[in-house]
Amino acid sequence: MNTFIITAGGIGKRMESDLPKQFLLLKGKPVLLRTLERFYEADPTAQIFITLPNDWIDYWNELLSKYHCQIPHEIIAGGIERYDSVNNALKKSTGTIIGVHDGVRPLVSLKTIKACIAGATQKGSGVPCLPAKESIRKITPEGSSSCIRREYVLVQTPQCFSAELLKKAYQLPYHSAITDDASLVEESGGIIHLVEGNEENIKITTPVDMKMAESFL
């Protein structure tokens, strides 16, 4: 069985909206609901957890009623960092493959989800990425220096792992360089197997991302 942990336990400071970005309407439907629907479509038998800020759990339940959503899932109270939210859900996860996905990436394709699961099944991990299109510079104490672009990729979610690998990684403590699950798995000695992501799979972070996401629908 697959487990999907959909993280929506943040409050979206960079969006500067009173309503957390995961609940904003994207072409008439809440962002998080669109994300949940994608994962249910990819695997209707999966165990699904959604992490939410404590203060917004009632609101999510109201949205489920309003939009007649009957997709089975369990709500998990989020923590201070994304790491804490994932860790809370991980304690209840019973799947052999576990995928962690940002609730604010509603445009992930079924192809990407399936490639990540296949990577985790065959090689222990499946992490979606895309090549960078722009030039990259590194900020240095002196100013900046150019980088070899082909040596870098941009990393998306869902990041899927064998349960054993991910649970072992989450025994490590949080530190600020841990920006995703792959960095934690790597720190614990795991190998990261990259798969192809999809261009539409943007992380809704600032207001312009809502406009971009709308244009993709």
Ligand SMILES: Nc1ccn([C@@H]2O[C@H](COP(=O)(O)OP(=O)(O)OP(=O)(O)O)[C@@H](O)[C@H]2O)c(=O)n1
């Ligand atoms: N304590 C946290 C922080 C983040 N997330 C979730 O992880 C995903 C990626 O995080 P990000 O885009 O940084 O969301 P926020 O933390 O809400 O945004 P910001 O950093 O602008 O406040 C989001 O779906 C967010 O809700 C979470 O589950 N628990």
Ligand SMILES: C[C@](O)(CO)[C@H](O)COP(=O)(O)O
């Ligand atoms: C997990 C992630 O979406 C992979 O690209 C990203 O690292 C999240 O970063 P954030 O700063 O927590 O939004």
